[in-house]
Amino acid sequence: MDEEEAVINDGFLRTILDHVADPIFVKDRSLRWIYANKAFCELLKLPLSAVIGKSQYDFCSPEEADLYHRTDVAMFASGNSAPQTDEVTFRNQASPRRAFMTTKVPILDAAGNVTHLVAVIHEVTAQRQALEKIQLDLMRKERLTELGQLAGGVAHEIRNPLSAIVRSISFGKSAVLIAPSTMREIDVYRRSGSRTRA
Secondary structure, eight states, rough: OOOHHHHHHHHHHHHHHHTOSOOOOEEEESSSSSEEEEEHHHHHHHHHHHHHHGGGGGGOOOOHHHHHHHHHHHHHHHOOOOOOEEEEEEEEEEEEEEEEEEEEEEOTTTTSSEEEEEEEEEOHHHHHHHHHHHHHHHHHHHHHHHHHHHHHHHHHHHHHHHHHHHHHHHHHHHHSSOOOHHHHHHHHHHHHHHHHHO
16 A cells, blocks of 8 residues: 555545544553544544643543543553443533443554554443432332331331220220210210221
8 A cells, every 4th residue: 555545544534433423532552642533522622633642631630530541551551452341430621520431442563562542432421310310219219118118017006006995995885884975075086096097
C-alpha cells in the first residue's frame, strides 16, 4: 500500500468512526489519547485538538482518573488480549454525572506486547436510573408489606382483649341484675367492641 492509499484509508476510517454513536478512543503506552472519535469529543465537550495527547487527569476528578489509570495500567501489564468491561461514572465541569459501560480491548504487536488500548463507551445512565427506581419501588413495597403485617398483628392483639371484654359483658348481663341505665351503657360498650373485632 503506498502512502497516498494509506492517507485515504486513514481518512476513510476516521469518517467511519466519527459516524459511530458511541464514544471511542485509543490510548498509547503513556496512557494518553492518540485518537478519539466525534462522540468522545462531544462527551468531553471539547474539540479533538484539545483531547489528543491528554489523559483522564486533564478532565476527570482525581478519584475517577485514578480508577481509570489503574485499570489501564493493569491491562498494559497483563499482556492479555481479552477485552475488559467496566462500569464507570463520568462528570466534568460541563456535564452532570453519567454512567457508562466501557469495553477496552488491548492491541498487541507481533511480539505479543500491548501497544495500545481501544475503548468503546456505552452510556447506561438511563438504565441505571431505571434500575434505581425499580429498587426504590421494591423497597417501598417491602415496607408496605411489613407495615400491613404489623397492622394485622396489632389488630389481632387488640381483638383478643376486646373479645374477652365482650364475653365478660355478656356474661355479666345474664348473671347480675343491672339497672336499665347501666344496661344501656354496657350495650354501647358491647356493640363498640363487636364492631372493632369485625
